Structures are given as structure tokens and as C-alpha cells.
Amino acid sequence: MVELPGYSLSGVFASFFFMLLSMKQSDDFRVTGSAHPILAMVGEDALLTCQLLPKRTAMHMEVRWYRSEPSTPVFLYRDGDEVTEIQMEEYRGRVEWIEDGITEGSVSLKIHSLQPSDHGQYWCRVKDDNYLAETSLLLQVASLGSDPYIHMDGSVESGLQLVCTAKGWFPEPQVSWQDIKGEKLLTFSNYNFQDEDGLFYVESTLVVRDASTEAVSCFIHNPSLTEEKGSDVSIPERLQTEMASLKVIGPSQPILVRVGEDIQLTCSLAPKTDAQSMEVRWVRSHRHPAVYVYTDGARVAGEQMAEYRGRTALLSDAISEGRLTLQINDARTSDDGKYRCLFEKDGVYQEADLDLKIIGLGSSPQISMEGPKDGKVKLKCTSEGWFPQPQVQWRDMEGNTIPSSSQDLTQGSQGLFQVEAFLLVTNSSIVNVTCSISSPLLGEEKKTTFYASESRMIYSWNILLIWGLLLLLLVGVVGLIWRKNCRKVNKTLDSKTAHPGEGAMMPEE
Template identity: 60%
Template sequence: MVEFPGYSLSGMIASCFLILLTVKQQDDFRVLGPEGPILARVGEDALLTCRLLPKRSAAHMDVLWYRSEPRAAVTAPQGGADMVEVQVQECRGRLEMLEDGVAEGSVTLKIRSVQPSDSGQYWCRFQDRDYFGETSLLLQVAGLGSAPHIHIMGNQSGGVELLCTAEGWFPEPHVRWEDRWGERLLAVSEHHVLGEDGLFRVEDMLVVGNVSVVTETVSCFIHNPVLEDGKGAVLNLPEKLQTEMASLQVIGPSQPIPVRVGEDIQLTCYLSPKTNAQGMEVRWVRSLWYPAVYVHANGDLMAGEQMSEYRGRTSLVSDAIQEGKLTLQIHNARASDDGWYRCLFESDGVYQEASMELKVIAVGSTPLVTVERRKAGEKQLTCTSDGWFPQPHVQWKDTEGRIVPSDPAVLHQGQNGLFDVESHLLVTNSSVMNVACSISNLPLGEEKTVAVSLSESKKNFSWKMLPVSGLLLVVTIGLIWMKS
């Protein structure tokens, strides 16, 4: 709830802003807005206008703009024509009420430098004491992004992959691949990523066949459905593509790379045969082309293309770049670093790549076992530990190493990506004296075990049987004496 001295705005949901202009009118009226949506391009100014019908002065009415469903009327201070603004951070300084048409019952809200988040429905309300009228307006924000760029990439099966990339589009655009005759080609993967700025980045992959038979002209067109406009790029695949792709290969590690949480990661790839890579673009990526883990071009890091989670954590070892060998260091390994990486070298407009798998490992704390006594001599054992990655394997064992059946372990992954584990075992057999809780990290083969002695239950059991044994002894002696 937002409050001002002398009145309140209770019942209203402040979405992006609340703007009140103190005005007053006594007769009934209707509020009208534009017949269709209001279109504004990203970065431009948007004008939202509503007016009274029949036409009359609105110099003494209360006017409210908001971005939520209609609610109860808002009480505003009477007298004066000062504008009160209540705005959240992303709207502050971008809103202005234009009062040029107030004498004719028309008001306009100006939104400067429109952003994708401004798109949506708005409400304009005129109020006079207990009577109000309102209307809705639809603002459609659209952005025509960059022209597409087609990247040529080779794959390990000898085929050619084409990647169409573009950025700065809103709303989500449509992508179409065409051959030289204008026939549609079907993409094998489509990724439209919404960036921090609210705009879409396009990454569409097309496989065009075996490199030995590729002599095609391929086009990538990106279309904005709101603006009904788009941009395209045409690529003439070079006739010498097969020779260019066969001349160089990118080599990476053939086995998974193990690294413990907190250690530094080293991802090395190199060209075969040895080739000077100083003038090449070298790119380390995860599943998508952008944002990247690291991009080395023109002798430096392309910081604008780097994923936020790797900023400040990466460095490049380039002392062997003249031989085509580069090593990316990722400092302070995290659980989120686990997975596959791709290393791409660009030569003459063609990208060759190698894939590598990173195995992030963490061995957690020593297990802690607690014992809870239950009815009928049963005991509930709980084994807990934290800080494991990947998911650990939990087992209960007896003194001879045999597995004791237990409830499935409960795993919880924290914000740091590490797993906490909890396992329960119900002991109902009083003859069980010792058990052990074992938690292991399967990739490393390391485990941590803690043994628990339940011998106290055995002592209690023997103590309870002692009076019975003594009674039997007395009866036996008595019978022998009587017989004698």
C-alpha cells in the first residue's frame, strides 16, 4: 500500500507506476482510448492517450494510470493540478503526463525509451467523487534486431552445419531457412534466448549434408510478427569448403576431465596439424553459441559475449598460440560447471570444434548417525551428511559387510549445487549389535563410513533375562532336593 498525507492508495496494485492528476467533474461521462493497439519500437517514446466523451474540460478531475486489473476507485486530494508519481525503479525518470489537451478532456501518458517490459495492457481512469469511468489501452513493443549472420561449422561425421545468429529482437521472431530456389529448409535445432535486456537472441542450426557435395546457396530470414518486417542473410558455400575443413582439425581431451569443487579447471584444445592461431577466433561454449564461456578474438577477451557466471573467473593460457594450442582456465570450480564444453577455432570463416566433458566432484562431510528409541524395542537410525557432488550413493551395512535394506535416501540440492543426504534405517531385531552408514562418490570411488554400536540394547536384553534364569535355577535345585 502506498500512502500520502491526507489520502491513501489502498486497493491498488502498483505495477510499474501510478500517476494521479487532480481534476474534478460532476456530470456522467465515458472514457475512450485508441481503437487498436499502440505500437512502439524499442528505444522510442510511446504516447498513450485517453479522452472524455462527450468532450469537456477535465481540469478538475482525478486521472489515474495503472497496469493492473480494475479495482475500487482511488481517493485523491482535491484542489490544485499537481501530479503525483509513484514509480518502481525501472520506470523512474521515464514517465511524463502531457496536459495540453486537459481543457478538451484528453490526457496523454508519455513513456520515454520504451523497453520490452513496457509491453502490455494499461488502464486510464477519470474520476469525479463517487463516479468514475475508465478504459484500457494495449501497448505493443517491438524491436527489429540485428541482421542475421551465418556461421559455417563442421561436425565429426563429415557434414556441414550452418548456424544463423542474430540479437536484439522482440517479441520472439520467426526464422526461416531457404535454398537457392526459395524452398524451405528445416532447422535441426532452434534456440531463442531471452537476454537480460528483455530482447531475444536467435540461434538456429541447419545441417546441409555431406561436405563433399555441398555447393549450395542458403539463406536465413528472421521475421518480426508485430512489425511485419525482417532481415536476411545469404551464404554461398565455397567450392573449396571440403579442402578447408579437411586441412585443420581441432583436438580436445578424449577422456572426461575430473576436478574437485574449489580447484581450477583447465580446458585445453589445439589444432592439428600445428597452425598459428593468433588471427583466429577461439570460442568455448556450453550448449549455445551465445552467451559463451570465453571468446578470444583479435588478441583479447570479448567480454560482452561472456556468460555472467564465468565473468571474473576465467583466464587464457596462450603461450603456445603460435602452435595452435590454447588452454582456458576456470577458477574455483563449482557444481554448475559440470557437463560438456565445446572448443571452436575459426579459420577463413569456417569453424571446427572439439567436445570435452568436465566432471566436477565433491566429497561431503563425515556422516553423522543419530539413534531414536521407539516402542517395542525398535530403533530409528538417521544418517546425514552434506556437500556432495554429484548425487552420492548411500548404503547401510552389517558387521559382515552385507547390505541392510533401508528407506530410499532423501537428497536436497542447495544453492551452491551440492547435495545434502539423509537416510533412515529401522532396526527391529535386538540381535543386531553394529551397523555402518556408508556414503560414496561414484566417479571418484571415494566413500565415508561411520559405524554405530547398538551393544547397549544387547546389555539391556541380557539384564532383562537374568531374573528368569535365576528363577529356573532355584526351581531346579528345589526339585532335586525334594527327590532326594
């Protein structure tokens, strides 16, 4: 091989590769975006912009804005048109393509009516033939919610209980309490709930143990906006209000309601007081969302838990006497548990606890038999539709308890229990037994008795069936042999008839 002076073959290839790479890079570009988060408020519009460098027109390029998956874009621009077939459903009709700077490589997307779910990372991807580049931007969505409102729940064993609530915040806010000197107080509990719109409701509880405390303040802080809202309460002034002298009375015994029936939760004020101008709230573990809220003579639908919508009605015939009843239709197992009824006036709450027990009285038990096997018979007792978990017992004819060999308990999608109880006995010891399933709350039971005669009859019929099958099999085999022998005899006779001289002895000479 002949080499040119001063050049090697490897050097020629390296130079050629460098030239190709340089030619490609002359057509390449990069995409840049804002180095800082883009901050926008809920309900406003946000403009996301990325820039091609060096500057060039993006009219003929594909521009794709996406979040986690490029295959489902927030917006897709291709061949000068918007492509909507694969666009994320929640952005259809809410995004606008801005073409003002596209000839200089500036590609912008405007998102209208921001929602909390729009908060997060976005990617801007630009593709030209087989080359692409992308960058990411952070969109911070924020909402400055309502002013905090301090409720007084009255005295508890350890002190005076105050509750600070606020709603409409995003992202999740921070809550703090301070005394009149500005010193922070230790919070008893915090609860944050994100509603259907993605906004946060906050509920913070403070227990004041120092009787000399005159006033406290509650502050809600938004970490994205570095802004906060505060409210204060004068404790002695609130304690002197009319509500401080009232009590809320609820049922002293648990309320028992069967599945499918209507529930009635009644609370009343003592002494009797007109409650028309008060806020009355039925809640589970927290004030929001609530089972039902009554304010200024009407229901507050926006605060109601989804599982109670369309199922509640307020019976207010005696509201002028301070007695209100909440009716919940079509009782479900999920309704079981503790409730609280709160009456509020001038920022002071008084409440009563209610204990609701949902009961499902299931089907009559059915007993079936498996076996016999290895000299033993297994009885299975089944029933369904019970709540809460039922009690299952096997008993003999004298009423004595027989321990189950095993038991399976499963809970269906509606929360109702299905039970399977097994009893293992030997054939010689089979006696009349009863399977009893009872509700621990009602003291009612459903039972079924399995009689030994039934098992013996089933066993006898099984034996007869087996012997019958064996007899049929034996008859079939005998018949088959007889038919084969008949065929052989017939063949022999036919052969002798066709050749009468064959087989005869020849006379001696």
C-alpha cells in the same frame, strides 16, 4: 389516495427517476483512445493519448495511466500535480505529462527510451468526483536486430551443418531457410533466448543433406514490423577455407574437479595454428549466452552467462600455437556437465566437446540409535555435502552388505546431497556394523563403525536410569506416607495432653 387525472403514482416516480438520470448524464463523459496499436522502436519515445468526449477541461480531474493494477500506476495526475509516491519503479524519470491539450480533454503521456518490457496494454482512467471512465491502448515495441550470420560447423554424419544466428530482435522473430531457388528448407532446430535487456537472440540449425546444394539463405522476420533481414552462404567456397582443414582437440577423458576448486578447460588446434585473430567460444548447450567469448584479443562481456561473470579468466600463453585454457574459479555443482569449445575463422566453426564432472566429497557419516522399541533398535546413518548422488551401504564386520530398511536423499540450495540411511535390527541381533558412503566418480568412501558394546552400554545406562527413577519415586512415596503418619500420631498425643480426663472410665455405684 387521490390521483391526478391522467397520472399514476408509478408514472410520476418513473418520470422523476428519468429526470435525475438525464441530469447526471449531462455531466458524464467517456474516454476514447487509438483503435490501432501504437508502434514504436526500442530506444525511441512513445506518445499515449486519450480524449474526453464531449470535450471538456481535465485540469481539475484525476488522470491515471496504469497497466495491470490501478494501485501502481505508470503515471498519476491529481489536483494539478504529479503524484510519484505510488508510481511503478521502472517508469520513474522515464515518463512525461503533456498538458498542451488538457483544456480540451486531451490527456497525453510520453514514455522515453522505450524498452521491450514497455510492450503491452495500457489503461487511461479519468475520474471526476464520483464518476470515472477509462479506455485501453496497445503499445507495440519493436526492434530490428542484427543481420543474420551463417556459421558452418563442418560435416556431420547426416550432412553439412549450418547455424544461423542474430541478436537484438523484438518481439520474438521468425527464422526460415531457403535454397538458391527460393524454396523453403526444413529447419533441424530453433533456439530463441531473451537476454537481460529483453531482446531476442536466435539460433537456427540447418543440416544440408544434398551434396549438390550450392548456396542457402537465412531470413529473420519481425512480425510487428513486417520486415526481415537475410543472409546467404556459398557452401563450396566456405568448404575450401583454411578452417575446413583444421581440427579442435579437447580432453579425451572427463575432467574431475572438486567443489570449490578451480576448473581448467583446454582446447587446441591441430595442426598448430595461431588463434589470435580467431573467435574462440566456450559454450554449454547453445552459442549464446556463452560461458566465455574471446574475439580480437579481448573478452566479449556482453555475451557471457550471468553465473560465470567474475569467475573466469583466459590463459592464453600458448595462443600462437592454437592452445587456449579457460579457468573457472570456485567450482559449483551447477558447473557440472557438457561444454563445447569453438574456434571460428571466416564463418566456419570447428569444435570439440568437453565433459566436466564436479565432485563433492561429503562429511564423515554419523550413526545414532533410536529405541529400543517393540524389541527392535533403529540405527540412522547421516552425512552431507556430497555430489553427485552418493552410494550408501551397511556392512557387518566380515564386510558383507546389509540392506538398508529405508533411505532418504535431499539436495540443498547449493546442489549438494544429504543422505540418511536406516537399519532396523532386533536387540538380540545387534552386532558391530559399518555405514559406508562413497563417491561413484572418485571411488573414495567415508565410513563409521557402530559397536554393539556401545549399544549395550547405552541400553544398560537406560535401564539403570529407569530403575533409578523408579527407586527415587518409591522413596518419595514412602517418605510422604511416613510423614503423614507422623503428623497423625503427633496430633493424637497433643490432644491427650490437652484433655487428660477424656476417655477415662467412671466407677460403678
